Amino acid sequence: MKQLNQKVAFVTGATGGIGQAICHALALAGAKVVVGYNSSKEKAQLIVEQLPKVGGEHQICFAKVTDSNSLNQAAKLIDDQYARCDILVNCAGITQFVAHDDLDALDDTLIDTILSTNVRGAIATIRAFKPLLSRSDDALIVNISSIAARTAMGSNIIYCASKAALDNLTISLARALAPTIRVVSVAPGLSDTEFVKGLDQPWREQQSALTPLGRLALPEEVADAVVAVATHLTFTTGAIIPVDGGRPIR
Numbered sequence: 001m002k003q004l005n006q007k008v009a010f011v012t013g014a015t016g017g018i019g020q021a022i023c024h025a026l027a028l029a030g031a032k033v034v035v036g037y038n039s040s041k042e043k044a045q046l047i048v049e050q051l052p053k054v055g056g057e058h059q060i061c062f063a064k065v066t067d068s069n070s071l072n073q074a075a076k077l078i079d080d081q082y083a084r085c086d087i088l089v090n091c092a093g094i095t096q097f098v099a100h101d102d103l104d105a106l107d108d109t110l111i112d113t114i115l116s117t118n119v120r121g122a123i124a125t126i127r128a129f130k131p132l133l134s135r136s137d138d139a140l141i142v143n144i145s146s147i148a149a150r151t152a153m154g155s156n157i158i159y160c161a162s163k164a165a166l167d168n169l170t171i172s173l174a175r176a177l178a179p180t181i182r183v184v185s186v187a188p189g190l191s192d193t194e195f196v197k198g199l200d201q202p203w204r205e206q207q208s209a210l211t212p213l214g215r216l217a218l219p220e221e222v223a224d225a226v227v228a229v230a231t232h233l234t235f236t237t238g239a240i241i242p243v244d245g246g247r248p249i250r
């Protein structure tokens, strides 16, 4: 396996269940990890303290993806601190449960909030980090999308659309930024984070039963896919990599 020693990775949404697992897996593979946080600074600090220090020191960094100024500051901080960024993981994302036929509950504010975080946020982060990534001889962007992009089943219809937009961006940007930067989506199925564990138990069990592999994704399995793109799938760009236990084929 190609190790990530000497590489610097920046993860947005790193304080969430999946983001934390990604930081851990990247650190274990040797990367220095910059843990991007929005509202959870203390949690970010705790995560950094618990990351394995295989390839060097990690640190936290404020990065609100809906605020381009904070993203430019984040890129500057990483440039000043490490003078490089090789891997960017766009993991920040939000949603809210709204029944797909309840269009009144899906008001304009909620639509704008989801799209500005899940879609514009990813583009803005890539825009801010492109100069730094372009200086790497092995640059990679991983967008954490979702199975919902393909199935149009998920927490609400705009969340599904936001992840479809993200996958589409992966393909456009993979073409536009080649050969300097590879761009890949990792698309999880429902993942067993604290968030999902707190949901209605019969519903969760139903979702497991509807998955051919008979369970939900572990955050660590999503993280392993991100690391695999960096360490093994070195000739892959513009691809959407599912981590969904085969849910769409059921």
Ligand SMILES: NC(=O)c1ccc[n+]([C@@H]2O[C@H](COP(=O)([O-])OP(=O)(O)OC[C@H]3O[C@@H](n4cnc5c(N)ncnc54)[C@H](OP(=O)(O)O)[C@@H]3O)[C@@H](O)[C@H]2O)c1
Pocket: 012, 013, 014, 015, 016, 017, 018, 019, 036, 037, 038, 039, 040, 041, 063, 064, 065, 066, 090, 091, 092, 093, 094, 117, 144, 145, 146, 147, 187, 188, 189, 190, 191, 192, 193, 195, 196
């Ligand atoms: N869990 C699943 O079943 C599942 C399935 C498929 C795809 N996904 C995707 O995987 C990603 C992570 O999901 P998760 O389950 O780990 O979510 P989560 O636990 O709810 O974490 C969400 C993360 O997004 C960050 N965030 C929210 N708004 C932000 C903003 N404006 N700027 C920067 N960061 C912001 C939060 O940071 P703060 O805490 O610092 O505010 C937090 O770290 C998301 O993109 C999600 O759509 C999740």
